[in-house]
Amino acid sequence: QQQVKQSPQSLIVQKGGISIINCAYENTAFDYFPWYQQFPGKGPALLIAIRPDVSEKKEGRFTISFNKSAKQFSLHIMDSQPGDSATYFCAASKSGYSTLTFGKGTMLLVSP
C-alpha cells in the first residue's frame, strides 16, 4: 500500500519556467511533509518542509502548497534553473518519533 502518491514521474521545464510536483497522502495522522532533493550520485537532502497548520511555505524560489482537506501538497519551483535538475521526493510522517514515507520521486530536467 503506497501511502504517498507522487506525480508526475518525470518533468521537463524550460529555464525560467515553473516546475510543479504534486503529492497526495492517505494517512490522516501524517502532520509533517518534507521535500527532499537528490542529485545524481548523491543522497537525498532536505529542501523544504511544511506542517499542516499553514497552507503555504516559501523559501526562495521553492514553495510548498498544502491542502489539508484534499490531503494533497505540492512543490512549486519558480524561475526554474538548469541547476535545479534533480530527482525530487515528497515524504510524510507523523511528527515526533517516526519514520518518513517517501513518494516515488519526480525526475526534473530544466532545459537551458
Added chain:
Amino acid sequence: DTAVSQTPKYLVTQMGNDKSIKCEQNLGHDTMYWYKQDSKKFLKIMFSYNNKELIINETVPNRFSPKSPDKAHLNLHINSLELGDSAVYFCASSLAGLQSPNSPLHFGNGTRLTVT
C-alpha cells in the same frame, strides 16, 4: 566535514557472496537508518537503530543483518547475495528519530551494489 559517510561507494560481486557496507556519522545523531533505492529510484526504509537498539525492521530478508557497534556507526551485512539485491543502499541519520525541519534525515551518498 560533518557528514554521513558510507563505504564502499561501489560494490560489484557475484551471486552467493557475502558483503558488508559500513556507515559512520559525525553529526552527533543517535538514530541511524538503512534505506534501499531501487532502479526506479523508490526509497524504502529497511532498518532503523536508536542508540544501538534496533527499532524498525521492515520486511527485509533475514540475509540482511544490520549491526550498530555504537550510535555513530551502522553497518549492513548481506549474506548469499541475489540478483534482486542490486540497488543503491543509503545510510541516514537523524536526532532522536524525530521528524521535524530542525531534525531532518541526513543521507550518505549511497553504495551502489551490483550483483552479477
